[in-house]
Amino acid sequence: MAQNTTIIKNTKFSNTDTILVELDNPIIQPGYQVVVGGAVRQDLVDSVELDAADPGKKFTVRLSSPQTGRVQVYEDDRRFFGLPTPREALEIQRGRSGWSYTRSFGDSSKDYAEGKYSSWSVLASFVFPGVGVVSPEKLTAILSRSGSSGESKVRLVVLSTRLVVCEIAYNDEDTAIYNAAVTLGNLPAGQTILEIQASRSGGKTRIHYAELK
Secondary structure, eight states: OOOOEEEEEEEEEEEEEEEEEEOSSOOSSEEEEEEETTEEOGGGEEEEEEOSSOTTTEEEEEEEEEEEEEEEEEEEOOOOEEOOOHHHHHHHHTTOOOOSSOEEOOBTTBSSEEEOOSSOEEEEEEEEOOTTTOOOOOEEEEEEEESSSSEEEEEEEETTTOOEEEEEEEOOOSOEEEEOSSOOOOOOSSOEEEEEEEEEESSEEEEEEEEEO
8 A cells, every 4th residue: 555645734833832733725634743853753742633613724733842843744645544542532523633544442441442232332433534535445443352152243334324334243252353344335425424333242342443444
């Protein structure tokens, strides 16, 4: 898979921990990096928040301490869409975007998010730009479960239509990699919100990591 990048914006900042970045044109799939003292310092980033009124063109980078440097914004041709952690799902609804392309799940001190109910429950939500922009081919996830009896299920659902994009069913306790066995379906052409949902019969469903690509 190609991984070409093109720098489209350099925003300089001086002795501050809050940087507003304004793009000339909206971008569906951007990337960014913070450069301080000539080195990339992503470790200084506390959060990235999209502007509520103009999320495609404006975002704010918040650092852990005042710094001097620049924020470089680039357009990335990789087509990964990271699924957020449960703690980040609510922040996305407030306007924060997952600028990393892959994400791990976690809940408190655990390295997984846990579905505890027999009915479908939402563990995370994220923005999908639509098949008019990209065409993902599969959902890959690292899953496990508590208890050897029963079955666990994980599915991807379009929030607006409640249609299922794909589903994974499994009954193995051990942590393993799973791919949705069917071609992704029901993805809309335009931007939408997708949900990661879980259910179980016996035991508990555990999601460690997921990737749509």
